[in-house]
Amino acid sequence: MSSDASVLSVESVRAGSRVQTRPRFYLWMSVAMAATAFLGFAPTFWMPLAQGVPERIGVIAIHGTLFFGWTLFVIYQAWLASSGRIARHRDIGMIGISIATAMVIFAILTAIDEVRRADAAHFGASAESFMILPLATVLLFASFVTAALVNLRRAEWHKRLMIAATATILNAPIARPYIVYVVMGGHPPPFQGNVGLAGFPASPPPPLLGILPTDLAPLIFLAAGMIYDRRTRGKIHPAWWWTGGAILGVHLLKIPFSETALWHSMARGLVMLAG
Numbered sequence: 162m163s164s165d166a167s168v169l170s171v172e173s174v175r176a177g178s179r180v181q182t183r184p185r186f187y188l189w190m191s192v193a194m195a196a197t198a199f200l201g202f203a204p205t206f207w208m209p210l211a212q213g214v215p216e217r218i219g220v221i222a223i224h225g226t227l228f229f230g231w232t233l234f235v236i237y238q239a240w241l242a243s244s245g246r247i248a249r250h251r252d253i254g255m256i257g258i259s260i261a262t263a264m265v266i267f268a269i270l271t272a273i274d275e276v277r278r279a280d281a282a283h284f285g286a287s288a289e290s291f292m293i294l295p296l297a298t299v300l301l302f303a304s305f306v307t308a309a310l311v312n313l314r315r316a317e318w319h320k321r322l323m324i325a326a327t328a329t330i331l332n333a334p335i336a337r338p339y340i341v342y343v344v345m346g347g348h349p350p351p352f353q354g355n356v357g358l359a360g361f362p363a364s365p366p367p368p369l370l371g372i373l374p375t376d377l378a379p380l381i382f383l384a385a386g387m388i389y390d391r392r393t394r395g396k397i398h399p400a401w402w403w404t405g406g407a408i409l410g411v412h413l414l415k416i417p418f419s420e421t422a423l424w425h426s427m428a429r430g431l432v433m434l435a436g
Contacts, residue, residue: 184243184393185243186393187239187242187243187320187324188236188239188240188242188243190239190324190382190385190386191232191235191236191238191239191324191327192236193382194232194235194324194327194328194331195229195232195233195235195236197331197334197335198228198229198232198330198331198334199229199334200334200338201331201333201334201335201337201338202225202229202333202334202337204337204338204341204342204349205337205340205341205349205356205357205358205360206225206337206356206357209352209356209360210356214352214354214355214356214360215354215355215356216356216357217354217355218274218355218357218359220267220270220274221271221274221357221359223267224264224267224268224270224271227260227263227264227267228264228268228330228333230260231257231260231261231264231327231330232327234256234257234260235323235327237253238250238253238254238257238323239320241253242320251313254313258310261302261303261306264299264302264330265299265302265303268295268296268298268299268302269296269299269431269435270435271295272292272295272296273292273431273432273435275288275291275292275295275359276288276289276292276428276432277432278359278363279291279363279365279366282363284363284364284365286425287365287366288365288366289424289425289429290366290419290420290424290425291366291419292419292431293415293418293419293424293428294332294376294415294419295333297411297412297415298329298330298332298333299330300411301326301329301407301408301411302326302329302330304407305322305323305325305326305329305404305407306322306323308322309322309323309326317398317400318398318400321386321398321400321404322400322404324382324383324386325382325383325400325401325404325405325408327382328379328380328382328383328408329379329408330379331378331379331382332375332376332378332379335375335378335379336375336376337358339375340358349361350362376412377408377409377412379408380405380408380409383401383404383405383408386398386401387401
């Protein structure tokens, strides 16, 4: 009996070590980011969609599905990690690589589609300047996800890089309420056969300086990570400094670069390359 009890005790310890509960800070961070994405798009997507306004632009529909799906995927991955199911977390990670790759592709296609529609309304030059915003965002996202994969076995770097990657794509949902309630004063025009900004009457894209605050708002999530590190580790992990510095640098440099002849040439070339 004592031998059997010992075996059971050892097996219980092993089982417990496989599903050991870990701090859930990153799980709650991922939930907060998904909630930000959902609430941010509520006034221009979820609410009009619930009222029967359709999404007729296929590339934007796929783009939105992938990006919101990513936030849900990150929640699941964070839950697996916090529950100690690391092997499962790594296996599912292969799906994340596919989602992230598709996100980059459709983000670029969506940006090109927006330039084409703006050009048809004779706002081509301003649309080319504005195009740098989504492309800068997707560049940061792809860079952080790639860095996270390179640091797959360095968990402290990996999880922070994934949080930073997800935070970078929140500028769009954060910008939507800003556009509706600040720029439009809470009185957006009726949607014209399509949800989203594409459903509003054609107008030139807003100047980049006007949306810079919403571009930098995702840094709040990085700041939360810094505060958590300071309280639990006694120091801030360098991943937050690297990613925060990259986000700040890219978003500040893109403003003057977007007005250069070089950028406009690159933007037009990308649109022409896509056919």
